[in-house]
Amino acid sequence: MxxxxxxxxxxxxxxxxxxxxxxxxxxxxxxxxxxxxxxxxxxxxxxxxxxxxxxxxxxxxxxxxxxxxxxxxxxxxxxxxxxxxxDATTEVIREMSDKTFFRIGPSKDDDLFRAIDVKLAGADEADAIFCSGLDDDQTETPEDYRGLLEPLARRGLPMVCANPDIVVKYGDKLIYCAGAIGQLYEELGGKVILGGKxxxxxxxxxxxxxxxxxxxxxxxxxxxxxxxxxxxxxxxxxxxxxxxxxxxxxxxxxxxxxxxxxxxxxxxxxxxxxxxxxxxxxxxx
CATH class of the missing domain: 3.40.50.1000 (HAD superfamily/HAD-like)
Structure with a gap:
């Protein structure tokens, strides 16, 4: 090359x-x-x-x-x-308007959920997942979500991931993004749908x-x-x-x-x- x-x-x-x-x-x-x-x-x-x-x-x-x-x-x-x-994820979600989503993501992403007007439910009732990121990206890692994701993957719930990035550099520190959770979910056998780069x-x-x-x-x-x-x-x-x-x-x-x-x-x-x-x-x- x-x-x-x-x-x-x-x-x-x-x-x-x-x-x-x-x-x-x-x-x-x-x-x-x-x-x-x-x-x-x-x-x-x-x-x-x-x-x-x-x-x-x-x-x-x-x-x-x-x-x-x-x-x-x-x-x-x-x-x-x-x-x-x-923006791209909004279009993906609109094509899945028949789904009820379990939310994974911090309160700072509330604007996205309001903009899409997505139907939300608890983990046991939902038939899809909408992940915008970690609840606390300053301290958490994807492994903190393994126990939550395993039963959802076994049920075959698709995950819409609003940010394909695995990590970004925040100042001098690397922090995990939604893509890291999506990556783990795929490793567990789950299907991940992405609209971003x-x-x-x-x-x-x-x-x-x-x-x-x-x-x-x-x-x-x-x-x-x-x-x-x-x-x-x-x-x-x-x-x-x-x-x-x-x-x-x-x-x-x-x-x-x-x-x-x-x-x-x-x-x-x-x-x-x-x-x-x-x-x-x-x-x-």
Whole structure:
């Protein structure tokens, strides 16, 4: 597998693209603060080239994300639209409107459940599961849910997972996401249904937003992300070029002696069965 081209700024390749799908957590911010240079890079691409859609696996409706980005200091002129895994999951749930769901997830995801108006029931009465995350992602691990999930898997209840991410980096700490619970549920023999990255529904919504912004779906779209199994695989599956950013959860796999290594990253990409056209340490213009 060929090594990705290492670049130091998005401006080096911006002329080759008409639009960007950019991950948020791990590329623009770490959950606590913006990464230096990310705001300039996104704002400049949007000003000089075309629309920039933030594509995030956040298990919440996109309507709540702008306020979160505001608090982190990302200017509104840095993006044109936001599409979330929560949005994509909403479409999946609507196709299962005959189901009654057992909820797994924290109160901070209440907006998602209200937006979908999903029918909820206890574990014994439900005929499906809706998982948005761990109740306490600061202290819990998926293993804390094994005893709850085992009987549900034996009953054959499908699980809709609102966030395919396994982990994200919160500050300097890795925390588990809904995808980790989904992964355990599959190991127990359960069926998991996903709409976020790398799965097609979230990309179809993103292209729809671009069509609303520009009147058409741009032909040359660049995907920017830090997740090998989500951002990079999603780009590959969609036939889109990808810029890998090493600020996120795969920083260790991409760096040697503290610097981004094309050969080391290429090995990690090959191990995960994906490829990226470009790579950079941190998002910058």
């Amino acid at each position: 060929s090594e990705p081209r290492i670049i130091t700024g998005l401006s080096e390749i911006a002329d080759a693209y008409d639009a960007v799908l950019c991950d948020a957590w791990g590329v623009i911010h770490n959950g606590r603060e913006l990464f230096p240079g990310a705001a300039e890079a996104t704002s400049m691409f949007r000003a000089e080239r075309g629309p920039l859609v933030i594509l995030t696996n956040a298990p919440r409706p996109s309507s709540v994300i702008p306020a979160q980005l505001d608090r982190l200091g990302l200017p509104r002129d840095a993006w044109d639209a936001i599409v979330t895994s929560g 790398p799965h097609a529904p979230i990309y179809e919504l993103a292209k729809q937003r671009m069509r609303e912004i520009t009147g058409k779906v741009p032909e040359r779209i660049l995907v920017i992300g830090d997740g090998l199994g989500t951002d990079v695989k999603g780009a590959n599956d969609q036939g889109l070029d990808c810029l890998f950013v090493a600020d996120g959860i795969f920083a260790e796999e991409a760096r040697a002696n503290g610097s981004l290594s094309a050969s080391k990253l290429a090995a990690a990409l090959e191990e995960n069965g994906v490829h990226a056209e470009y790579a950079m340490d941190t998002l910058a213009w």
